[in-house]
Amino acid sequence: MIRLNRLTDYAVVVLSQMGRDQDRVHTTARLAEDSAVPLPTVSKLMKQLARAGLVTSRRGAAGGYVLSRPAAQISVAEVITALEGPIALTACVDGAVDHCDVEALCAMRGNWNKVNRAIETALASVTLADMTVSPAEMFALPGRRPPGGKPAGMLS
Amino acid sequence: MIRLNRLTDYAVVVLSQMGRDQDRVHTTARLAEDSAVPLPTVSKLMKQLARAGLVTSRRGAAGGYVLSRPAAQISVAEVITALEGPIALTACVDGAVDHCDVEALCAMRGNWNKVNRAIETALASVTLADMTVSPAEMFALPGRRPPGGKPAGMLS
DNA sequence: TTAAAAACGGACGGATTTGGTCCGGTTTCA
DNA sequence: TGAAACCGGACCAAATCCGTCCGTTTTTAA
Numbered sequence: 407m408i409r410l411n412r413l414t415d416y417a418v419v420v421l422s423q424m425g426r427d428q429d430r431v432h433t434t435a436r437l438a439e440d441s442a443v444p445l446p447t448v449s450k451l452m453k454q455l456a457r458a459g460l461v462t463s464r465r466g467a468a469g470g471y472v473l474s475r476p477a478a479q480i481s482v483a484e485v486i487t488a489l490e491g492p493i494a495l496t497a498c499v500d501g502a503v504d505h506c507d508v509e510a511l512c513a514m515r516g517n518w519n520k521v522n523r524a525i526e527t528a529l530a531s532v533t534l535a536d537m538t539v540s541p542a543e544m545f546a547l548p549g550r551r552p553p554g555g556k557p558a559g560m561l562s
Numbered sequence: 563m564i565r566l567n568r569l570t571d572y573a574v575v576v577l578s579q580m581g582r583d584q585d586r587v588h589t590t591a592r593l594a595e596d597s598a599v600p601l602p603t604v605s606k607l608m609k610q611l612a613r614a615g616l617v618t619s620r621r622g623a624a625g626g627y628v629l630s631r632p633a634a635q636i637s638v639a640e641v642i643t644a645l646e647g648p649i650a651l652t653a654c655v656d657g658a659v660d661h662c663d664v665e666a667l668c669a670m671r672g673n674w675n676k677v678n679r680a681i682e683t684a685l686a687s688v689t690l691a692d693m694t695v696s697p698a699e700m701f702a703l704p705g706r707r708p709p710g711g712k713p714a715g716m717l718s
Numbered sequence: 719t720t721a722a723a724a725a726c727g728g729a730c731g732g733a734t735t736t737g738g739t740c741c742g743g744t745t746t747c748a
Numbered sequence: 749t750g751a752a753a754c755c756g757g758a759c760c761a762a763a764t765c766c767g768t769c770c771g772t773t774t775t776t777a778a
Contacts, residue, residue: 407647408564408681413766433724446768453726466775467723482677491563517693521638524684525564528677537673569737589753602739609755622746623752 414489416443417451421460421485422538425477431470451489458488477538483529493529494522570645572599573607577616577641578694581633587626607645614644633694639685649682650674 420437434452438445452471456463460480461471473480486493495518576593590608594601608627612619616636617627629636642649651674 407650408566408642410564410651411765435724444767447766449725450767456725463725464775465723465725465773467721468776469724469774471725486564494563495566517688521684521688524687525681528680528684531680532673532677567736591753600738603737605754606738612754619754620746621744621752621754623750624747625745625753627754 408495410486411490413447413451414486416441416447417455417485417489418482418534418537419443420448420451421455421473421480422477422534424461424471424473425480425534425538428473428476431464431468431472433470436470455485455488458484460484460488476535478533478535480534481530482532482534482537483526485534486529493526494518495525564651566642567646569603569607570642572597572603573611573641573645574638574690574693575599576604576607577611577629577636578633578690580617580627580629581636581690581694584629584632587620587624587628589626592626611641611644614640616640616644632691634689634691636690637686638688638690638693639682641690642685649685650678651681 420441420443423437423440424432434449435445437443437452438448441448443451452461452463455461456471460474462474463469463471483493576597576599579593579596580588590605591601593599593608594604597604599607608617608619611617612627616630618630619625619627639649
């Protein structure tokens, strides 16, 4: 099972939620409540997404976050990249984020890159709008999560 | 960065290595030495791959492992599946391995499945033979890893 | 002008996962 | 019969994850 960060999972959920009300300013408090993701976590999430330019922050009272672009123009690939760095199936972990300093020893890498590009293409073709579902479908009990339920999303 | 298990990384390296000598019986000791992956780890790896049927074990003296099929007929997708379970970009973590028991709340899942299938297709089209490189390309110093070097493979 | 609302940034720490080790057992060959 | 090799599972240290908790800054509205 190729794991996605849980944070990334949340991000897709929360962003999709924002996409249902494209132009409104959403506070983290509201987003947290609606998605059942803990507030400080949503906050941390949004900060990262803002830095990546996927959402725009508006500070001060009556502030919050707005999608920088329509949901239909934000791909899942972008969300993943924003939170986890470049999309790549890799186990390269020690330093060397974008460049392998023993690349000569690492001839397999070129082959992986081919695979990675294929995966990126697949992810780039799915937008947040594609992932959006109506609230009625999302939640059995509108406005109230089932007691003891886990945060919404793709979590089982 | 979508992480692959490091074990899976090793597996691709080791299996590719076996592919260069398709019919020989490879001992874990030899594979470990050639790949610079610690022996007990190679051992653990091979056990899992054997269970999945990708390699066949031969016990007893002069035993070892053999590829069950030619390298050109083993896809990277199969290796991943053998070690990490079904290929899926997912954060579903709590129990519920193959079936989400709150699937009704989890409407997004269907959309993810579409993505997952695309990724699986990409991975299924790359075989171990595609990943194989000649030993000369793999190692600058044949038979000897650079001192302090990390295990070979795609590790940086 | 002041108070409240909201984002910002970063440090911290507990729980989980990972991956590496070890060891006694079993099978096969010479 | 002994050595070589796989088998299987318990175990533990290290790394990672993710959620929390500060104090700070910015903006709006009373």
